[in-house]
Amino acid sequence: MNSIEIASIVAAAFAVSFGALGPALAEGRAVAAALDAIARQPEAAGTLSRTLFVGLAMIETTAIYCLVVALLLLFANPFVK
Amino acid sequence: MMDSPLILLPVFTLGGVPITSSVLVTWAIMALLGGFCALATRRLTLVPSRRQAVLELVVGTIDAQIRDTMQADPAPYRALIGTIFLFVLVANWSSLVPGIKPPTAHLETDAALALIVFAATIVLGIRARGLGGYLRTFAEPSWVMIPLNIVEQITRTFALIVRLFGNVMSGVFVIGVVLSLAGLLVPIPLMALDLLTGAVQAYIFAVLASVFIGAAVGGDGPDRPPPQPGNSP
Numbered sequence: 612m613n614s615i616e617i618a619s620i621v622a623a624a625f626a627v628s629f630g631a632l633g634p635a636l637a638e639g640r641a642v643a644a645a646l647d648a649i650a651r652q653p654e655a656a657g658t659l660s661r662t663l664f665v666g667l668a669m670i671e672t673t674a675i676y677c678l679v680v681a682l683l684l685l686f687a688n689p690f691v692k
Numbered sequence: 693m694m695d696s697p698l699i700l701l702p703v704f705t706l707g708g709v710p711i712t713s714s715v716l717v718t719w720a721i722m723a724l725l726g727g728f729c730a731l732a733t734r735r736l737t738l739v740p741s742r743r744q745a746v747l748e749l750v751v752g753t754i755d756a757q758i759r760d761t762m763q764a765d766p767a768p769y770r771a772l773i774g775t776i777f778l779f780v781l782v783a784n785w786s787s788l789v790p791g792i793k794p795p796t797a798h799l800e801t802d803a804a805l806a807l808i809v810f811a812a813t814i815v816l817g818i819r820a821r822g823l824g825g826y827l828r829t830f831a832e833p834s835w836v837m838i839p840l841n842i843v844e845q846i847t848r849t850f851a852l853i854v855r856l857f858g859n860v861m862s863g864v865f866v867i868g869v870v871l872s873l874a875g876l877l878v879p880i881p882l883m884a885l886d887l888l889t890g891a892v893q894a895y896i897f898a899v900l901a902s903v904f905i906g907a908a909v910g911g912d913g914p915d916r917p918p919p920q921p922g923n924s925p
Binding site: 657658661664665668669671672675676678679682683686687 | 696697698699757760761851854855857858859862892893895896899900903
């Protein structure tokens, strides 16, 4: 195992771990805001939860991008023959 | 070393065209869904039987979701969005059958689905607004936004691909890792979580498809009818 492979594995681990931090915080804030809104206006729960789902999917995409980059590093690394 | 989730090896070739396992599973799901729907809707009556009532509940729920999201009559979009939703749902849950990997855990199937949505956005947008009217939506709110709007069309389709792929594939992957580390019966909670993820992703894919199509078609502005209450997802 040469240094490029070791660097790729470390970089993949860092990409997923730090890439999960931001979306996790953001999703927590989004859910908290949505719960607050539902508590204020329970009759709007349907619209709110649908918007919340779509928004969470959008936020989650950034974490998924990090996952895909990590997978590329592990399985389809252009620098490893 | 586990198999790469990005590479798909063909099972056999059909007249020179390589057929992969995910294509086979897709065909099986298509046959299953199509056959079931053809059988279930063969004898429809005005007073629904028990089976027909269940079907009407499914169609009614999908209709309500489309109406909520697009603020429009769901009839022209029911076939496309309903089919996408049901296909993605069954494909995500097909991992329950032992030995079957869901076709949505491969990039190709997701790319095909997202390209269908992309093409439908353009076709339905042009049909609703005319070619000039559709092209003019790229210059909203001002012409400065034209490059950004074009880039957005591409990136959101790409995000649609990667979101579905990443979620379903990571579920399958995590179950594989836990199974190889801990053994039998341990990954069952993860599989339950996978079911939830699969349902949510199918729902999100369908909702985003209807949002994109609604944005291309609609544009009624602020004088839209208010959303109907009581339609929670």
